[in-house]
Amino acid sequence: MIERTFCLIEKYIEGDLTQKELVEFEEILLKSPELKKEIEEQKRVKEVLSKMKLKNPSKEVWDGYWLGIYNRLERGLAWIAISLGLLVIFGYSSYEAVQSIINDTHTPQFVKISFGVFFFGLLVLIWSLLREKFKTSKNDKYKEIQR
Amino acid sequence: MNDFNKNVNLSNLQKSDFERLVKMNMKKAYYIALGFLGSHDLAMDASQEAFIKAYKNFKKFDKNKNFFTWYYKILKNHCLNVIRSIKNKKEDSYIEIKTDSENPLYNIELKEQIKLLENALKKLSFEKREIIILKEFEYKSYNEISELLDIPVGSVMSRLFYARKELGKILKKELL
Numbered sequence: 001m002i003e004r005t006f007c008l009i010e011k012y013i014e015g016d017l018t019q020k021e022l023v024e025f026e027e028i029l030l031k032s033p034e035l036k037k038e039i040e041e042q043k044r045v046k047e048v049l050s051k052m053k054l055k056n057p058s059k060e061v062w063d064g065y066w067l068g069i070y071n072r073l074e075r076g077l078a079w080i081a082i083s084l085g086l087l088v089i090f091g092y093s094s095y096e097a098v099q100s101i102i103n104d105t106h107t108p109q110f111v112k113i114s115f116g117v118f119f120f121g122l123l124v125l126i127w128s129l130l131r132e133k134f135k136t137s138k139n140d141k142y143k144e145i146q147r
Numbered sequence: 148m149n150d151f152n153k154n155v156n157l158s159n160l161q162k163s164d165f166e167r168l169v170k171m172n173m174k175k176a177y178y179i180a181l182g183f184l185g186s187h188d189l190a191m192d193a194s195q196e197a198f199i200k201a202y203k204n205f206k207k208f209d210k211n212k213n214f215f216t217w218y219y220k221i222l223k224n225h226c227l228n229v230i231r232s233i234k235n236k237k238e239d240s241y242i243e244i245k246t247d248s249e250n251p252l253y254n255i256e257l258k259e260q261i262k263l264l265e266n267a268l269k270k271l272s273f274e275k276r277e278i279i280i281l282k283e284f285e286y287k288s289y290n291e292i293s294e295l296l297d298i299p300v301g302s303v304m305s306r307l308f309y310a311r312k313e314l315g316k317i318l319k320k321e322l323l
Contacts, residue, residue: 003301010304045315049283055243
């Protein structure tokens with residue numbers, strides 16, 4: 001179907017056809033009884049839809065709408081602060097723990113080496129993940145589209 | 148600055164400006180999300196979450212454009228993500244009769260139609276459901292839909308035709 005026909009169909013369903021357009025539209029329908037049948041069905045669908053609407057929430061819901069957003073924004077900030085704080089505390093505690101193990105003369109050498117290997121692996125893993133994330137976000141054309 | 152965004156300082160957006168922007172657009176946002184998701188709670192949550200995303204990404208917004216058109220894309224993507232995660236969850240009724248008739252039997256019949264319509268809408272593809280919601284429930288003009296969906300007006304009309312056709316096919320057996 002051509003664009004003009006869709007335009008005439010929409011105007012017909014909405015009841016917006018001018019006299020001239022109506023004549024043009026009737027000519028199209030005369031040539032296509034199938035389309036005529038389809039349009040009558042669409043008019044009935046439109047009729048059903050026109051009796052209905054989306055449910056309206058109460059006034060209280062609208063009154064609390066902004067507050068809901070504000071609270072979430074505020075809590076988002078709180079979570080960032082908590083996460084940062086925990087990261088620093090965890091990092092410092094880990095550093096202190098490793099220091100005490102390394103400095104402890106009673107700890108066997110192979111345990112000290114194992115710790116070194118473990119932390120080296122951890123660092124490489126973090127570096128690799130960060131690099132991948134950074135590269136993807138820089139090159140991904142569709143990064144704003146959530147899949 | 149675009150007419151739609153007037154009264155809001157978009158160049159240096161403060162929380163109070165954003166609050167005004169939210170209050171200007173929250174109903175539209177909620178109803179569209181309700182049409183997509185079919186649940187009051189989900190629609191409330193999704194529309195608010197989309198506003199938060201909009202706030203956090205506000206620097207990406209072209210201040211000369213209509214805020215709602217930009218926000219709509221965020222909302223739509225968010226709703227699509229929600230739909231993927233809520234499959235098989237029970238949905239509450241989200242459509243109601245515009246005006247109750249004095250004839251109780253007629254009202255019962257309409258309520259039955261609502262259930263069928265909700266089920267039929269659920270069976271439509273997101274693209275078709277979206278255009279039906281915008282046109283038939285949100286009463287957007289063809290030009291507004293064209294702007295929101297970033298497609299020509301002619302495509303809006305053809306999409307509407309096929310969406311109604313499919314909806315009619317689903318409803319036909321039981322409703323019409």
